Amino acid sequence: MEKQNSLIDSLNDAQRLAVSAPSQSMLILAGAGSGKTRVLVHRIGWQVQVEGVSIHNILAVTFTNKAAKEMRGRVEELLNISARSMWIGTFHGIAHRLLRRHAQQAKLPETFQVIDSDDQLRIIKRLVRSLNIDDKQWPPKQMMWFINAQKDEGIRARHMPEPNDVFLRTQLQIYKAYEEICDRSGLVDFAELLLRAHELLRDNEDVLEFYQDRFKQVHVDEFQDTNTIQYAWLRLLTEGKDNLFVVGDDDQSIYGWRGAKIENLYNFQTHYPNHQVIKLEQNYRSTGNILKSANALISQNEERMGKELWTDAGDGELISEYTAFNEQDEAYFVVEKIRKWVNDGGLRSDVAILYRSNAQSRQFEEKLMTTGTPYRVYGGLRFFERMEIKNALAYLRIMSNHNDDASFERVINTPTRGIGTKLIEDIRLLARTNEISLWKAAVELLTQKRLTARATNALKGFLDLIKRLESEAEGKELFDKVKIIVEKSGLIEAYKKEKGEKGEARIENLEELANAARLFDYEEDNEENLNELDMFLAHAALESGDSQSDEYEDCVQLMTLHSAKGLEFKMVFMVGLEEGLFPSQQSVDDAGRLEEERRLCYVGITRAMKQLFITHAESRRLYGKETYPRPSRFLKEIPAECLQEIRMRANVTRPVVAVKKKPSTMQQVGTYKLGQRVRHAKFGEGVVLQMEGEGTQERVQINFQSLGLKWLMISYAKLDTL
Secondary structure, eight states: OHHHHHHHTTSOHHHHHHHHSOSSOEEEEEOTTSOHHHHHHHHHHHHHHTSOOOGGGEEEEESOHHHHHHHHHHHHHHHTSOOTTSEEEEHHHHHHHHHHHTTTTTTOOTTOEEOOHHHHHHHHHHHHHHTTOOTTTSOHHHHHHHHHHHHHTTOOGGGSOOOSSHHHHHHHHHHHHHHHHHHHHTEEOHHHHHHHHHHHHHHOHHHHHHHHHHOSEEEESSGGGOOHHHHHHHHHHHTTTOOEEEEEOGGGOOOGGGTOOTHHHHHHHHHOTTOEEEEEOBOSSSOHHHHHHHHHHHTTOSSOOOOOOBOSSOOOSOEEEEEESSHHHHHHHHHHHHHHHHHTTOOGGGEEEEESSGGGHHHHHHHHHHTTOOEEETTSOOGGGSHHHHHHHHHHHHHHOTTOHHHHHHHTTSSOOSOOHHHHHHHHHHHHHHTOOHHHHHHHHHHHTOSOHHHHHHHHHHHHHHHHHHHHHTTOOHHHHHHHHHHHSSHHHHHHTSOSHHHHHHHHHHHHHHHHHHHOOTTTTOTTOOOHHHHHHHHHHHHTSOTTSTTOSSOEEEEETTTTTTOOEEEEEEOOOBTBBTTBGGGTTOHHHHHHHHHHHHHHHTTEEEEEEEEEESSEEETTEEEOOOBOHHHHTSOGGGEEEEOSSOOOSSHHHHHHOOGGGOOBOSSSBTTOEEEETTTEEEEEEEEEOOGGGOEEEEEETTTEEEEEEHHHHOOEEO
16 A cells, blocks of 8 residues: 555546556546656556556557656656666667567577668669669658658558559669668668668567567557557557557647658547546646647637646746747847846746748848857757858859858759769869869869769769859849859759658758848948858858757757757747748648647747747748738637737838838837938848837848848948938
């Protein structure tokens, strides 16, 4: 009895019921912040100390190594024993462990090697070349996605009927050849680990019986994120045993785009008819107003099992809604709120900025850097460190300086244009021998006429492309130069062929780079008198420097909403809640995708512990175009009594309003007046929209007739009033 009490005394009623329930199949529907990990750990403790199950006979599976390590540590602390003999790990980790133990039955050599996604891609690239397949029509990354998607569904190449369509037939040909290479070489990719582990149990009755008998209890965390093959593997292990204990939340199923099947939650109840469902609805993270908002929002989804989060910690502060004039004003508001938070004694690491698209991070990064606020881009690279941005900048650099060897090497075959490693090595060798740049070496090789016709055409095509881009960009504004690179270098077309959200994100980032160029103020701090392009490249190089490393542990966290799952912060900013951005344009006409977008919004809201700010802009320059988006439908689904509208300072709602104002009604906020017409030597005539700062830091936002919105430092701008 004492052991029982020590395991359940600290739990609430629902948690206690889940932990102490008889051994049977169970579905724990655990809401955000409801203590699901605590329940899993105490359930394992109950099985060991009360039910008498050996730690050796328990399996616990989760999705990340971090979660597995935390679970093991908490089990050991709770039971005061070593849990080394207990199988706790990720799906991939447990599958790998099984295959190592039973390599022969799994039809693998004992020395098989696990390859990561980069290794897998390199193999497919070589394979496509060896089969003389056009890698533009069948991009290797898309082929990798196709192969992994089939494996996630449990489908081998031999299971697929010969298609009539030439595109599908070629995909199948690549899949078959890839399988042959891996089998011959003893290589196993991540998707293969799961599929091969499932086949091991399915095709070897003695192995299956051994593990069914060994694992008296099987526990699964984040069950809503399982895919087809993972669930099939779990069903094999627990078939006829009624011992599968799963914890999940249908309202937090946000990974459908990478194969997760929310249907597994529903199918569980059919496949395990003797199951019990327990809902964990008491939240220990967020305030009442945050939970009321999350509940109201998610209730709009029709396909859900239903639960209502609550807390006994009080309503707390209202959710703050800020309507920004534009994306720059939005970033300024967020950073100013963070600055006040820090000045009042708050930690930066308790603050998160959550956005739907990676491209949105740039404005916030720039404002944070300007104010000297340390930050970290969680689960991703800072804007100017992203591969597609580096590629585009390399094109700009090689146009600016043909002797930039690093940029030359980066883009000579990006996107692929038939310039192989042998030719690149020949260029390197000639450059080293003659102590000249790679560009000059390439020109020299063409002059010598020693290359094959194919190599000659490929190399000449690259040099001609750079010259053509230079010619088109000559005399153009910085924005137009960047736009030429983005649109005519071939990068956009290459990323369009990348399957899924990654390719879309790369394209969005490239379009955002053009927007960054439009808004770049090269006159500010330009003591070296660089031209606008060189100043912009220097700005990008400095911004991509690692100023966020271990020197600062107390950093503001920037991340996508997908990356935020499982995390919590005292102060959260959900930015860009506008139709077409969040929910995304692709989901607006698709009921299933729209429900997943709403679940993503629910995840974002429930990351907040104390304060939640939701922002949207009246105008936003998105991917180089000025838009006037409507507020997100998700905002309307939050109860009005949970929201408070705030304004940071007087704003003009539309540029045209400012133009129509009479001088006598203009509001004086600094050196100039809102609505005042001014002229800039370079940008022409415009209207003053906003002012901020004082003294040498005073700056003004102007809507120029020919350029659009731009912030200028008054001490440098040299504006004439009209």
